[in-house]
Amino acid sequence: MRILVTGATGTVGRHVVDQLLTAGATVRALTRDPAAAALPSRVELVRGDLDAPAPELFEGVDRMYLLALGDPQHVTDLAKRAGVRRIVTLTSVVASETRERTERAVENSGLEWTHVRPGMFAANLLDWADAIKTTGVVREPYADARQTPVHEQDIAAVAATALLFDGHTGQTYPLSGPESLTKREQVAAIGAAVGLDLRFEQQSPDEWRTQVPGFVADFLLDLWRQATRTPEPVLSTVEDLLGRPARTLTEWAADHVGDFR
Known part of the structure; x- marks a missing residue:
């Protein structure tokens, strides 16, 4: 199973990478600067960003962790065309145009989806x-x-769970500490x-x-x-899922x- 992690060097993304590797998944990481990424050597590093993703980024990818950045409709279209089957988004409990645009694009794609909505990051x-x-x-x-305040490792653990295991399709998970x-x-x-x-x-x-x-x-x-x-x-989502x-x-x-x- 190859999983694409966007925002792989970010506060949450880095922990998503670690947890997926621990579970035995093959991880492809999108980063603007592979030389400075400081990710484990087993990670497939790809230079780029969500503002202008290359179609090749999604080739051979089964599942994707998607930050609410860039043009989500374009990203989702490219992912679907390449054969990606599942997308887990990281948005927010705070309603915003960015959240709505990202989640709507993924939901309308016909792919399996899960939304992870953390509150205040510790x-x-x-x-x-x-x-x-x-x-x-x-x-x-x-x-x-x-x-x-919610620990970034707990956010990552919920996202990794939704990426790795079945039973989370169509679910929205608001998170708190x-x-x-x-x-x-x-x-x-x-x-x-x-x-x-x-x-x-x-x-x-x-x-x-x-x-x-x-x-x-x-x-x-x-x-x-x-x-x-x-x-x-105070929400029980982290404990319920993990x-x-x-x-x-x-x-x-x-x-x-x-x-x-």
């Missing part, structure tokens, strides 16, 4: 790494926003894991906005504002000690 908290290293203080708005944590609690969890005494200081939205590009700031501020009123739900609890934020931070010290 890896987003790497944005705090510099502040933690230099000051031990994280400063952001909406300290009481309750979120459910196993606990709902305020930003203060997130900082405390990281501190406990890496052995540092950390603090969270609340900023005003206006002060924080001066440090972040406009469209990103607007998106995040709206997300955090909503999470103070309606906490992100037969084990989702990894906690403390476990995630322990896997990333080197990023915070």
Whole structure:
């Protein structure tokens, strides 16, 4: 079984590659820079990206892990023409035009499909790494926003399961971590894991906005504002599919000690 992994050097894609290899699959990885990919030697590296995929990329491929990037209709058409039978997408629990366009193209293809929709990536908290290293203080708005950070390895494990095993066709899997944590609690969890005494200081939205590009700031501020009123739900999807609890934020931070010290 040959599986094409797009975004193979990304936060989730790299773990998808590792888990597929462990299961004995043949993995073809799409990357813009094969020389810098640092993927295992058993991986078939192909230079390119989803904005202009070559038809040859899909030759001999049985299944594909697809990021919500590029022109999904074109990618799906090329994949179907080449004989790909199953596509697992990585989109998001947050509704967007990109998600809708990607999922619609795959669903309309007539191929087997599964959508993996993670919520907040725990890896987003790497944005705090510099502040933690230099000051031990994280400063952001909406300290009481309750979120459910999900470990990238759990996202990858769900995607790999849907790629490797039957029984997931036509399913949409929203993912979360196993606990709902305020930003203060997130900082405390990281501190406990890496052995540092950390603090969270609340900023005003206006002060924080001066440090972040406009469209990103607007998106995040709206997300955090909503999470103070309606906490992100804790979902059982990871445990239901994998037969084990989702990894906690403390476990995630322990896997990333080197990023915070």
